[in-house]
Amino acid sequence: MRVVGGIHRGRKLIPPGGNAIRPTTDRMRETIFNILSHYPAGLAGTMGLAGARVLDVFAGTGAMGIEALSRGACHATFFDRDRKALQLVKKNIALLGLEDIVTIKSVTAPRFPPSKDSYDIIFLDPPYRLDIIPEVIHSLKENGYLAGNCMIIAEYPSGRILELPEYLSIHKEKSCGEAHISFLIYTP
Template sequence: MRIIAGRNRGRKLEAPPQENKRGAATRPTADRVRQALFDMLWHAPWAGRARIEGAEVLDAFAGTGALGLEALSRGAAHACFIERDRVALGVLRANIIACREEERARILPGDATRPPRAPAPCELVFLDPPYAQDLVPRAVAALAHAGWIAPGALICAEIGAGEGLELPGAELLAERAHGAARLLCLRAGRDAAA
Protein backbone atom coordinates (compact mmCIF):
# COMPACT_ATOMS: atom_id res chain seq x y z
CA MET A 1 0.00 0.00 0.00
CA ARG A 2 1.40 3.39 -1.02
CA ILE A 3 0.42 7.05 -1.26
CA ILE A 4 -0.61 7.53 -4.88
CA ALA A 5 0.00 11.22 -5.62
CA GLY A 6 1.17 14.51 -4.21
CA ARG A 7 4.07 15.41 -1.99
CA ASN A 8 4.21 11.94 -0.36
CA ARG A 9 3.74 10.03 -3.61
CA GLY A 10 5.19 6.53 -3.40
CA ARG A 11 5.48 6.58 0.41
CA LYS A 12 4.80 3.07 1.72
CA LEU A 13 2.03 2.64 4.27
CA GLU A 14 1.92 -0.12 6.84
CA ALA A 15 -1.19 -2.22 7.42
CA PRO A 16 -2.19 -4.17 10.53
CA PRO A 17 -2.52 -7.94 10.39
CA GLN A 18 -5.84 -8.96 8.84
CA GLU A 19 -7.06 -10.31 12.18
CA ASN A 20 -6.09 -8.58 15.38
CA LYS A 21 -6.48 -9.98 18.91
CA ARG A 22 -10.12 -8.87 19.16
CA GLY A 23 -10.91 -10.71 15.93
CA ALA A 24 -11.87 -7.57 14.03
CA ALA A 25 -10.24 -7.22 10.64
CA THR A 26 -8.94 -3.90 9.35
CA ARG A 27 -9.64 -3.76 5.63
CA PRO A 28 -7.43 -1.07 4.10
CA THR A 29 -8.76 0.59 0.97
CA ALA A 30 -6.86 -0.93 -1.96
CA ASP A 31 -4.56 1.42 -3.88
CA ARG A 32 -6.65 1.07 -7.06
CA VAL A 33 -9.88 1.90 -5.22
CA ARG A 34 -8.26 4.87 -3.49
CA GLN A 35 -6.91 6.07 -6.84
CA ALA A 36 -10.38 5.75 -8.41
CA LEU A 37 -11.89 7.76 -5.56
CA PHE A 38 -9.33 10.55 -5.76
CA ASP A 39 -9.54 10.62 -9.56
CA MET A 40 -13.28 11.23 -9.16
CA LEU A 41 -12.70 13.95 -6.58
CA TRP A 42 -9.90 15.62 -8.53
CA HIS A 43 -11.73 15.80 -11.87
CA ALA A 44 -15.46 15.90 -11.10
CA PRO A 45 -17.32 19.16 -11.78
CA TRP A 46 -18.88 18.89 -8.30
CA ALA A 47 -15.47 18.56 -6.61
CA GLY A 48 -12.10 19.37 -8.20
CA ARG A 49 -8.73 20.26 -6.73
CA ALA A 50 -10.20 23.17 -4.80
CA ARG A 51 -12.31 20.75 -2.71
CA ILE A 52 -9.16 18.91 -1.58
CA GLU A 53 -6.45 21.57 -1.43
CA GLY A 54 -6.73 23.48 1.83
CA ALA A 55 -9.60 21.29 3.10
CA GLU A 56 -10.30 20.19 6.64
CA VAL A 57 -10.60 16.42 6.33
CA LEU A 58 -12.14 13.74 8.52
CA ASP A 59 -11.10 10.11 8.03
CA ALA A 60 -13.56 8.12 10.15
CA PHE A 61 -13.03 4.38 10.65
CA ALA A 62 -9.50 5.41 9.68
CA GLY A 63 -7.67 2.09 9.95
CA THR A 64 -4.28 2.74 8.32
CA GLY A 65 -5.20 6.37 7.60
CA ALA A 66 -4.64 5.87 3.87
CA LEU A 67 -7.56 8.08 2.79
CA GLY A 68 -6.73 11.01 5.07
CA LEU A 69 -3.01 10.73 4.34
CA GLU A 70 -3.71 10.70 0.60
CA ALA A 71 -5.75 13.89 1.04
CA LEU A 72 -2.91 15.51 3.02
CA SER A 73 -0.42 14.48 0.33
CA ARG A 74 -2.64 16.20 -2.25
CA GLY A 75 -2.79 19.47 -0.32
CA ALA A 76 -5.48 19.19 2.37
CA ALA A 77 -4.80 21.56 5.27
CA HIS A 78 -5.49 19.19 8.17
CA ALA A 79 -6.86 15.71 8.74
CA CYS A 80 -8.49 14.22 11.79
CA PHE A 81 -8.51 10.43 12.10
CA ILE A 82 -11.08 8.55 14.19
CA GLU A 83 -10.26 4.91 14.92
CA ARG A 84 -11.15 2.67 17.83
CA ASP A 85 -9.04 -0.45 17.25
CA ARG A 86 -5.80 -0.40 19.26
CA VAL A 87 -3.76 -2.34 16.72
CA ALA A 88 -4.93 -0.09 13.88
CA LEU A 89 -4.18 3.00 16.00
CA GLY A 90 -0.55 1.92 16.31
CA VAL A 91 -0.27 1.45 12.54
CA LEU A 92 -2.04 4.77 11.94
CA ARG A 93 0.45 6.61 14.18
CA ALA A 94 3.37 4.95 12.37
CA ASN A 95 1.96 5.92 8.95
CA ILE A 96 1.48 9.55 9.99
CA ILE A 97 5.09 9.66 11.20
CA ALA A 98 6.36 7.94 8.03
CA CYS A 99 4.57 10.59 5.94
CA ARG A 100 5.91 13.37 8.23
CA GLU A 101 2.38 14.68 8.78
CA GLU A 102 2.41 15.00 12.59
CA GLU A 103 1.75 18.75 12.40
CA ARG A 104 -1.29 18.42 10.13
CA ALA A 105 -2.79 15.21 11.51
CA ARG A 106 -4.77 14.54 14.67
CA ILE A 107 -5.78 11.12 15.95
CA LEU A 108 -8.90 10.65 18.05
CA PRO A 109 -9.13 7.15 19.50
CA GLY A 110 -12.80 6.28 19.62
CA ASP A 111 -15.95 5.24 17.83
CA ALA A 112 -17.15 7.24 14.81
CA THR A 113 -20.74 6.44 15.78
CA ARG A 114 -20.16 8.16 19.15
CA PRO A 115 -17.68 10.94 18.31
CA PRO A 116 -16.62 13.82 20.54
CA ARG A 117 -17.60 17.37 19.65
CA ALA A 118 -15.71 18.59 16.57
CA PRO A 119 -13.10 21.32 16.91
CA ALA A 120 -14.18 22.54 13.44
CA PRO A 121 -16.47 21.22 10.71
CA CYS A 122 -14.84 19.29 7.86
CA GLU A 123 -15.45 19.87 4.15
CA LEU A 124 -14.26 16.41 3.10
CA VAL A 125 -15.33 13.30 5.02
CA PHE A 126 -14.14 9.74 4.37
CA LEU A 127 -16.05 6.77 5.80
CA ASP A 128 -14.63 3.29 5.29
CA PRO A 129 -16.26 1.12 7.98
CA PRO A 130 -16.51 -2.66 8.16
CA TYR A 131 -18.99 -3.90 5.57
CA ALA A 132 -22.53 -5.12 6.25
CA GLN A 133 -23.04 -3.41 9.61
CA ASP A 134 -25.00 -0.36 8.42
CA LEU A 135 -22.37 1.90 10.01
CA VAL A 136 -22.31 4.71 7.44
CA PRO A 137 -25.79 6.14 8.20
CA ARG A 138 -25.21 5.84 11.96
CA ALA A 139 -21.81 7.51 11.73
CA VAL A 140 -23.03 10.33 9.46
CA ALA A 141 -25.90 11.12 11.86
CA ALA A 142 -23.59 11.10 14.90
CA LEU A 143 -20.82 13.08 13.17
CA ALA A 144 -23.27 15.69 11.90
CA HIS A 145 -24.79 16.03 15.38
CA ALA A 146 -21.29 16.51 16.85
CA GLY A 147 -20.43 19.23 14.31
CA TRP A 148 -17.94 17.29 12.18
CA ILE A 149 -19.73 17.65 8.83
CA ALA A 150 -19.80 21.12 7.29
CA PRO A 151 -22.92 22.12 5.33
CA GLY A 152 -22.36 21.04 1.73
CA ALA A 153 -19.40 18.81 2.67
CA LEU A 154 -18.38 15.98 0.38
CA ILE A 155 -18.93 12.61 2.02
CA CYS A 156 -17.06 9.69 0.45
CA ALA A 157 -18.11 6.24 1.66
CA GLU A 158 -16.88 2.77 0.82
CA ILE A 159 -19.42 0.03 1.41
CA GLY A 160 -19.84 -3.58 0.27
CA ALA A 161 -20.91 -4.06 -3.35
CA GLY A 162 -24.25 -5.58 -2.34
CA GLU A 163 -25.10 -3.06 0.38
CA GLY A 164 -27.63 -0.29 0.12
CA LEU A 165 -27.14 3.18 1.53
CA GLU A 166 -29.64 5.91 2.26
CA LEU A 167 -28.59 9.20 3.79
CA PRO A 168 -31.57 11.53 4.16
CA GLY A 169 -30.73 15.07 3.13
CA ALA A 170 -27.59 14.03 1.22
CA GLU A 171 -27.31 14.25 -2.57
CA LEU A 172 -25.69 11.31 -4.38
CA LEU A 173 -23.07 12.72 -6.75
CA ALA A 174 -21.28 9.59 -7.98
CA GLU A 175 -21.22 5.86 -7.46
CA ARG A 176 -18.67 3.32 -8.69
CA ALA A 177 -18.26 -0.44 -8.15
CA HIS A 178 -14.77 -1.88 -7.65
CA GLY A 179 -14.86 -5.63 -7.03
CA ALA A 180 -16.27 -6.21 -3.54
CA ALA A 181 -16.32 -2.45 -2.86
CA ARG A 182 -18.74 0.30 -3.80
CA LEU A 183 -17.68 3.94 -3.64
CA LEU A 184 -20.27 6.64 -3.12
CA CYS A 185 -19.68 10.37 -3.17
CA LEU A 186 -22.43 12.49 -1.64
CA ARG A 187 -22.96 16.12 -0.80
CA ALA A 188 -24.20 16.82 2.71
CA GLY A 189 -27.30 18.94 3.04
CA ARG A 190 -26.95 22.60 3.92
CA ASP A 191 -28.29 21.84 7.39
CA ALA A 192 -25.80 19.00 8.05
CA ALA A 193 -24.40 20.58 11.19
CA ALA A 194 -27.81 21.48 12.63
Protein backbone atom coordinates in the same frame (compact mmCIF):
# COMPACT_ATOMS: atom_id res chain seq x y z
CA MET B 1 0.46 -0.28 0.18
CA ARG B 2 1.64 3.09 -1.02
CA VAL B 3 0.57 6.70 -1.46
CA VAL B 4 -0.73 6.93 -5.03
CA GLY B 5 -0.55 10.68 -5.68
CA GLY B 6 0.61 14.09 -4.54
CA ILE B 7 3.86 15.09 -2.84
CA HIS B 8 4.29 11.69 -1.17
CA ARG B 9 3.46 9.70 -4.31
CA GLY B 10 5.10 6.28 -4.33
CA ARG B 11 5.98 6.33 -0.61
CA LYS B 12 5.22 3.03 1.06
CA LEU B 13 2.89 2.78 4.04
CA ILE B 14 3.05 0.14 6.74
CA PRO B 15 0.32 -2.40 5.93
CA PRO B 16 -1.86 -3.99 8.59
CA GLY B 17 -1.00 -7.42 9.92
CA GLY B 18 -3.73 -10.04 9.81
CA ASN B 19 -7.31 -9.59 8.64
CA ALA B 20 -8.67 -7.20 11.29
CA ILE B 21 -8.15 -4.13 9.07
CA ARG B 22 -9.33 -4.03 5.45
CA PRO B 23 -7.60 -1.08 3.76
CA THR B 24 -9.00 0.49 0.61
CA THR B 25 -6.91 -0.80 -2.30
CA ASP B 26 -4.41 1.49 -4.05
CA ARG B 27 -6.50 1.26 -7.22
CA MET B 28 -9.73 2.22 -5.45
CA ARG B 29 -7.96 5.07 -3.63
CA GLU B 30 -6.67 6.39 -6.95
CA THR B 31 -10.21 6.30 -8.39
CA ILE B 32 -11.63 8.11 -5.34
CA PHE B 33 -9.02 10.86 -5.45
CA ASN B 34 -9.32 11.32 -9.21
CA ILE B 35 -13.02 12.07 -8.64
CA LEU B 36 -12.25 14.36 -5.68
CA SER B 37 -9.75 16.33 -7.77
CA HIS B 38 -12.72 17.68 -9.77
CA TYR B 39 -14.84 18.68 -6.76
CA PRO B 40 -14.58 22.16 -5.15
CA ALA B 41 -13.88 20.95 -1.60
CA GLY B 42 -10.73 22.90 -0.86
CA LEU B 43 -10.03 26.28 0.60
CA ALA B 44 -12.44 28.94 -0.74
CA GLY B 45 -14.03 26.39 -3.07
CA THR B 46 -10.87 25.65 -5.08
CA MET B 47 -10.98 22.46 -7.09
CA GLY B 48 -9.52 19.40 -5.43
CA LEU B 49 -8.09 19.10 -1.96
CA ALA B 50 -6.03 22.30 -1.59
CA GLY B 51 -6.70 23.62 1.90
CA ALA B 52 -9.40 21.07 2.70
CA ARG B 53 -10.02 19.75 6.22
CA VAL B 54 -10.42 15.96 6.14
CA LEU B 55 -11.92 13.47 8.60
CA ASP B 56 -11.02 9.78 8.22
CA VAL B 57 -13.52 7.78 10.29
CA PHE B 58 -12.69 4.07 10.74
CA ALA B 59 -9.14 5.13 9.83
CA GLY B 60 -7.50 1.68 9.88
CA THR B 61 -4.07 2.37 8.37
CA GLY B 62 -4.77 6.07 7.82
CA ALA B 63 -4.23 5.68 4.07
CA MET B 64 -7.25 7.79 3.04
CA GLY B 65 -6.38 10.78 5.20
CA ILE B 66 -2.70 10.47 4.33
CA GLU B 67 -3.56 10.43 0.62
CA ALA B 68 -5.62 13.60 1.10
CA LEU B 69 -2.71 15.32 2.88
CA SER B 70 -0.33 14.26 0.12
CA ARG B 71 -2.69 15.92 -2.38
CA GLY B 72 -2.96 19.26 -0.59
CA ALA B 73 -5.40 18.96 2.33
CA CYS B 74 -4.32 21.28 5.16
CA HIS B 75 -5.34 19.02 8.05
CA ALA B 76 -6.59 15.47 8.64
CA THR B 77 -8.29 14.02 11.70
CA PHE B 78 -8.24 10.25 12.15
CA PHE B 79 -10.85 8.35 14.21
CA ASP B 80 -10.72 4.68 15.09
CA ARG B 81 -11.66 2.71 18.18
CA ASP B 82 -9.05 -0.02 17.72
CA ARG B 83 -5.81 0.62 19.61
CA LYS B 84 -3.71 -1.31 17.08
CA ALA B 85 -5.22 0.63 14.18
CA LEU B 86 -4.43 3.93 15.92
CA GLN B 87 -0.84 2.80 16.49
CA LEU B 88 -0.58 1.94 12.79
CA VAL B 89 -1.97 5.37 11.82
CA LYS B 90 0.61 7.04 14.10
CA LYS B 91 3.44 5.02 12.53
CA ASN B 92 2.35 5.87 8.98
CA ILE B 93 1.98 9.56 9.87
CA ALA B 94 5.48 9.58 11.43
CA LEU B 95 6.92 7.74 8.43
CA LEU B 96 5.91 10.69 6.22
CA GLY B 97 6.60 13.44 8.78
CA LEU B 98 3.00 14.66 8.91
CA GLU B 99 2.61 14.92 12.69
CA ASP B 100 2.07 18.71 12.68
CA ILE B 101 -1.04 18.62 10.47
CA VAL B 102 -2.98 15.70 11.96
CA THR B 103 -5.17 14.86 14.93
CA ILE B 104 -5.58 11.23 15.97
CA LYS B 105 -8.38 10.25 18.36
CA SER B 106 -9.75 7.06 19.85
CA VAL B 107 -13.45 7.33 19.00
CA THR B 108 -16.12 4.65 18.72
CA ALA B 109 -18.53 5.49 15.91
CA PRO B 110 -21.25 6.64 15.99
CA ARG B 111 -20.66 8.10 19.47
CA PHE B 112 -18.80 11.23 18.37
CA PRO B 113 -17.91 14.04 20.75
CA PRO B 114 -19.15 17.51 19.74
CA SER B 115 -16.75 19.13 17.26
CA LYS B 116 -15.41 22.68 17.17
CA ASP B 117 -14.25 22.09 13.59
CA SER B 118 -16.24 21.15 10.51
CA TYR B 119 -14.78 19.11 7.66
CA ASP B 120 -14.84 19.50 3.89
CA ILE B 121 -14.25 15.81 3.12
CA ILE B 122 -15.19 12.82 5.27
CA PHE B 123 -14.19 9.22 4.57
CA LEU B 124 -16.41 6.45 5.97
CA ASP B 125 -15.24 2.88 5.52
CA PRO B 126 -16.69 0.82 8.39
CA PRO B 127 -16.14 -2.92 8.64
CA TYR B 128 -18.44 -4.49 6.04
CA ARG B 129 -20.27 -6.50 8.71
CA LEU B 130 -21.56 -3.23 10.22
CA ASP B 131 -24.48 -1.55 8.46
CA ILE B 132 -24.13 1.81 10.23
CA ILE B 133 -23.28 4.44 7.61
CA PRO B 134 -26.62 6.35 7.87
CA GLU B 135 -26.38 6.36 11.68
CA VAL B 136 -22.76 7.55 11.53
CA ILE B 137 -23.61 10.38 9.12
CA HIS B 138 -26.52 11.49 11.32
CA SER B 139 -24.26 11.58 14.39
CA LEU B 140 -21.57 13.53 12.50
CA LYS B 141 -24.19 16.07 11.42
CA GLU B 142 -25.69 16.42 14.91
CA ASN B 143 -22.24 16.93 16.45
CA GLY B 144 -21.05 19.63 14.04
CA TYR B 145 -18.60 17.76 11.78
CA LEU B 146 -20.19 18.54 8.40
CA ALA B 147 -19.17 21.75 6.63
CA GLY B 148 -21.59 23.19 4.08
CA ASN B 149 -21.32 21.22 0.82
CA CYS B 150 -19.16 18.64 2.58
CA MET B 151 -18.33 15.58 0.46
CA ILE B 152 -18.78 12.25 2.26
CA ILE B 153 -17.14 9.25 0.63
CA ALA B 154 -18.78 6.07 1.92
CA GLU B 155 -17.41 2.61 1.13
CA TYR B 156 -19.64 -0.41 1.74
CA PRO B 157 -20.36 -3.84 0.25
CA SER B 158 -21.81 -3.97 -3.27
CA GLY B 159 -25.49 -4.85 -3.09
CA ARG B 160 -26.18 -2.93 0.13
CA ILE B 161 -28.69 -0.10 -0.26
CA LEU B 162 -27.99 3.14 1.63
CA GLU B 163 -30.99 4.92 3.12
CA LEU B 164 -30.09 8.60 2.72
CA PRO B 165 -31.61 11.52 4.61
CA GLU B 166 -32.95 14.53 2.67
CA TYR B 167 -29.85 16.62 3.41
CA LEU B 168 -27.62 14.27 1.35
CA SER B 169 -27.50 13.86 -2.41
CA ILE B 170 -25.51 11.41 -4.50
CA HIS B 171 -22.79 13.10 -6.55
CA LYS B 172 -21.33 9.91 -8.04
CA GLU B 173 -21.12 6.15 -7.41
CA LYS B 174 -18.47 3.58 -8.31
CA SER B 175 -18.16 -0.19 -7.83
CA CYS B 176 -15.01 -2.26 -7.80
CA GLY B 177 -15.33 -5.95 -6.95
CA GLU B 178 -16.96 -6.34 -3.53
CA ALA B 179 -16.75 -2.61 -2.79
CA HIS B 180 -19.21 0.13 -3.65
CA ILE B 181 -18.33 3.81 -3.18
CA SER B 182 -20.90 6.60 -2.87
CA PHE B 183 -19.85 10.25 -3.11
CA LEU B 184 -22.45 12.12 -1.08
CA ILE B 185 -22.90 15.89 -0.84
CA TYR B 186 -24.25 17.47 2.33
CA THR B 187 -26.57 20.43 1.82
CA PRO B 188 -27.42 22.20 5.09
